[in-house]
Amino acid sequence: MGKRTLLLLTVLIFCAAGCAKRTAVTLPDGFTVHARVADTPQKIEKGLMFVKKLAPADGMLFFMEQDEMQAFWMKNTLIDLDIIFIAPDKTVRQVHEQVPHSYTYTPESDVAVVYGQGQYVLELPSGASAKHGIKTGSKLHFSTDTK
Numbered sequence: 001m002g003k004r005t006l007l008l009l010t011v012l013i014f015c016a017a018g019c020a021k022r023t024a025v026t027l028p029d030g031f032t033v034h035a036r037v038a039d040t041p042q043k044i045e046k047g048l049m050f051v052k053k054l055a056p057a058d059g060m061l062f063f064m065e066q067d068e069m070q071a072f073w074m075k076n077t078l079i080d081l082d083i084i085f086i087a088p089d090k091t092v093r094q095v096h097e098q099v100p101h102s103y104t105y106t107p108e109s110d111v112a113v114v115y116g117q118g119q120y121v122l123e124l125p126s127g128a129s130a131k132h133g134i135k136t137g138s139k140l141h142f143s144t145d146t147k
Contacts, residue, residue, distance in 0.1 A: 023061055025122060026141040027132040033124065035061040035142070048123055049076040059124040061142060067119040074102050074112040080126035084134055085116030092138040093117050098126045 021037040038044045038060055048060050064070055067088050074081070080101050085094040094116040102111045122140070129135070 023142050025059065025061055027128075028134060028138045028140070029132045031057075031132050033057055033059045033122075033128075035059040035122065037061055037063065039063040047072075047077065048079070048081070050078060052078050054079055054081075054125045056125060056128070059122055059128075062121040062123075063144070064119055064121065067117070069115060069117050070121055072099075072114050072116075072121065072123075074099060074114075075106070075108070076104055077101055078103065082124045082126055082129040082134070083114050083116070084122040084124070084129065084140075085118035086120040086122060086140060087117075088119040090120070090140050090142065092134060092136055092140065094136060095129050095134055097129050 020043075021039070022034050023037055025033045025035050027033065034057055036059070038047060039062075044062055044064070047062070048054070062070075070085065072083055078101050081099050083096045083099050084092055087093050096114040096116070099114055100112050120142075124134075134140075
């Protein structure tokens with residue numbers, strides 16, 4: 001196998017493991033988060049499971065099928081998060097701050113679950129909501145074209 005083929009295979013494997021679609025989300029104070037996009041049932045189910053660190057400008061934006069009550073379970077989510085439920089017009093409906101992490105060995109009865117109404121859900125590093133002024137009624141800006 002030549003060097004060029006080996007390099008191409010390495011890039012493809014890297015992208016299969018970690019190249020995710022991202023979208024820019026502008027928060028109320030103008031700060032921009034580069035959020036991973038969860039727009040398939042598989043990506044929505046996995047979310048940020050097993051992620052060990054989330055940079056201050058990183059997050060995950062979930063595109064749900066309908067504007068309805070959503071439940072987010074923190075099983076195997078290794079970092080504390082702020083979880084924001086967002087209406088179709090991109091207005092914040094509810095903010096859950098400092099939702100605690102869990103591990104593979106955390107009993108299911110001890111894993112945090114949060115609920116909220118929304119078409120979109122944004123997960124950010126714990127403390128980001130307070131730092132950037134995200135609260136009920138805030139307006140967020142992002143593209144809904146994830147193709």
